[in-house]
Amino acid sequence: MTIFYVPTKSHIIPNKKTNHGVTINMLQRTIDKTPHFCGNEESIEAVDLKYYLQDGVTIFSKTNDTINGILNFNVNVHKMMIKGLCVSVRNKRKGSPSDPRIGSSLLREAKRFAKRNNLSEIHLTCYGDVFQFYEKHGFIVQRKSALSVDSDDSFGSPKQSYFMVHQVSQSALSHSFSKKNSAAKRVTKFFKKKLGHNKTSKSSKR
Numbered sequence: 238m239t240i241f242y243v244p245t246k247s248h249i250i251p252n253k254k255t256n257h258g259v260t261i262n263m264l265q266r267t268i269d270k271t272p273h274f275c276g277n278e279e280s281i282e283a284v285d286l287k288y289y290l291q292d293g294v295t296i297f298s299k300t301n302d303t304i305n306g307i308l309n310f311n312v313n314v315h316k317m318m319i320k321g322l323c324v325s326v327r328n329k330r331k332g333s334p335s336d337p338r339i340g341s342s343l344l345r346e347a348k349r350f351a352k353r354n355n356l357s358e359i360h361l362t363c364y365g366d367v368f369q370f371y372e373k374h375g376f377i378v379q380r381k382s383a384l385s386v387d388s389d390d391s392f393g394s395p396k397q398s399y400f401m402v403h404q405v406s407q408s409a410l411s412h413s414f415s416k417k418n419s420a421a422k423r424v425t426k427f428f429k430k431k432l433g434h435n436k437t438s439k440s441s442k443r
């Protein structure tokens with residue numbers, strides 16, 4: 238599986254990740270052609286994903302010649318707002334060699350984009366249990382609220398909506414902090430070793 242961007246002029250994207258052969262139109266046709274591209278559509282409907290693609294930045298995943306995941310987001314000053322994320326391949330046994338984890342790969346790429354473009358936060362709103370997927374990727378539920386059931390959906394129960402946030406700069410800082418920390422540890426270790434070595438060489442001279 239490979240992750241690509243639909244070309245965009247307004248942001249920093251590595252050249253090798255930009256796919257000039259795939260257009261938004263093609264992605265919209267893929268959503269139409271693929272049954273259940275957005276699963277049971279509890280959190281997002283395929284028709285909405287198609288609509289979101291008209292705007293913002295779009296990342297997609299491809300295995301051989303098949304497009305099997307799409308993530309779309311907007312950028313507003315220093316914030317990324319994820320509008321839609323859907324994959325066409327799910328329900329593989331987790332941890333098996335055939336487990337593609339497409340959703341996670343697309344989300345990780347969105348995080349890399351945020352760092353590269355100096356964004357400080359990633360926001361999103363989702364519905365139902367999928368909030369757990371985002372929690373696994375370091376998002377925190379900032380607000381939740383119960384949505385009323387559609388009047389024509391007599392079998393449904395009230396859906397919970399989750400407004401979630403991921404702090405980009407914080408994770409970048411903690412990453413560099415841990416790097417610094419380990420560099421500091423290496424320096425301390427080096428001097429300790431050197432001192433220890435000198436002590437033993439002095440004592441052996443006596």
Ligand SMILES: CC(C)(COP(=O)(O)OP(=O)(O)OC[C@H]1O[C@@H](n2cnc3c(N)ncnc32)[C@H](O)[C@@H]1OP(=O)(O)O)[C@@H](O)C(=O)NCCC(=O)NCCS
Nearest residue numbers: 275276280281322323324331338339340341366367369370
């Ligand atoms: C949500 C979605 C994009 C995740 O993609 P995916 O490729 O299936 O997810 P991954 O395989 O990368 O899963 C990573 C982890 O999240 C968990 N996870 C995935 N989807 C989940 C869901 N709907 N609810 C709870 N947990 C979920 C997985 O079980 C896995 O957990 P593990 O690491 O403990 O094994 C995909 O299931 C999907 O398209 N869902 C329908 C559309 C949708 O709800 N989109 C999000 C709202 S915009």
